Amino acid sequence: MMLPQQIHQQILTRNFSEAEKQILEALQTEPDNADFYYLRGVLRSYQGKLTLSIEDLKKALFYDPKHTDAAVCLSVILNDIGRYDEAKIIFEQANQSVFIKQLGEDEQIDRRFAVKHFEMGDMYFRYRRYDEAIEEYNKAIVLDPTAIPVHIRRAKAFAKKGFLTRAIQELQQLKIQNPRELTIRIQLGLLHYSQANVLDAELEWESVLEEEPLHREAMSYLELIKNKQK
Numbered sequence: 001m002m003l004p005q006q007i008h009q010q011i012l013t014r015n016f017s018e019a020e021k022q023i024l025e026a027l028q029t030e031p032d033n034a035d036f037y038y039l040r041g042v043l044r045s046y047q048g049k050l051t052l053s054i055e056d057l058k059k060a061l062f063y064d065p066k067h068t069d070a071a072v073c074l075s076v077i078l079n080d081i082g083r084y085d086e087a088k089i090i091f092e093q094a095n096q097s098v099f100i101k102q103l104g105e106d107e108q109i110d111r112r113f114a115v116k117h118f119e120m121g122d123m124y125f126r127y128r129r130y131d132e133a134i135e136e137y138n139k140a141i142v143l144d145p146t147a148i149p150v151h152i153r154r155a156k157a158f159a160k161k162g163f164l165t166r167a168i169q170e171l172q173q174l175k176i177q178n179p180r181e182l183t184i185r186i187q188l189g190l191l192h193y194s195q196a197n198v199l200d201a202e203l204e205w206e207s208v209l210e211e212e213p214l215h216r217e218a219m220s221y222l223e224l225i226k227n228k229q230k
Contacts, residue, residue: 004035004036004039004204005027006022007019007022008023008038008039008042008200009038009063010215011039011042013048014046016043016046016047019039019043020034020040020043023036023039023040023043026195032063033063033142034059034060034062034063034064034067034070035067036063037056037057037059037063037070038056038057038060038067038069038070038073040056040059040085041053041054041056041060041070041073041074042067042073044056045073047079049076049220050081052070052212053077053080054074054078055089055096057070057073057074057077058074061074061090063190066225068112068113068116071090071093071116072089072091072116072119072120073083075087075088075090075091075092075120075123075222076123078090079123081126081154083128084092084129088132088195093118094184100125109144110144111143111144112146113143114139114140114143114144114150115138115139115140116135117136117140117143118136118140118147118149118150118153120136120149121133121136121137121140121153121154121157122153123135125156125157125160129186130157131161132156133153134154134157134158134161137150137151137153137154137157138154139208141154148178148181148183151170151171151174152171152174152183152184152187152188154170155167155170155171155187155191156187158170159191159194164195165169165189166196167191168188168192170171171184171187171191171210172188173186180211182211182212182215182218184220185204185207185208185218186204186205186208186217186218187220188204189201189204189208189218189221190204190221192204193221193225198225201221201225202222202225205218205222206218206222209222
């Protein structure tokens with residue numbers, strides 16, 4: 001019998017018939033193993049069988065309420081079909097225990113849940129549900145304050161809501177704490193540019209080139225400004 005990781009690889013390589021066969025065999029041996037219901041849910045989502053996929057993912061969470069991969073996958077599908085509130089409830093139920101335990105008790109678990117909150121935040125961001133996105137980014141930051149991409153994404157969400165000053169302040173503070181992280185300066189420049197603060201934007205992007213002279217994004221944005229000034 002294949003291990004769950006091997007079955008997952010079969011799904012990713014679109015060897016669906018073999019993956020389904022292995023999952024059925026596994027469930028006959030371990031009918032209460034959440035991993036195999038999760039994998040069948042993923043398989044069926046790839047096949048476009050969303051109703052069956054939802055059923056399997058819910059079974060995975062029935063057998064393991066803390067199965068974060070199943071929760072995230074189910075939440076994505078529910079969001080895609082417009083069942084937003086149900087999607088949020090599913091994920092919150094799956095990870096509630098993280099906030100009950102003492103933060104930092106297990107850093108690996110904290111980081112894993114932080115990644116899932118980041119994914120949930122990005123999902124809400126895609127659907128322009130910025131309040132929910134910010135809420136998820138906040139949870140990710142609580143669990144892993146060092147995750148720079150989450151801070152940047154939260155700043156973007158603030159900007160989308162019209163809180164541009166707050167977004168800029170967040171990135172400026174982040175830049176002070178991480179002076180070598182060029183992505184922060186790129187994003188800060190974009191926020192300045194969005195407010196027509198061309199000079200401040202130029203300063204940020206030029207500072208990137210001082211650190212990395214062939215930085216493509218910085219060069220492209222400065223070239224854009226140059227062309228517009230002609």
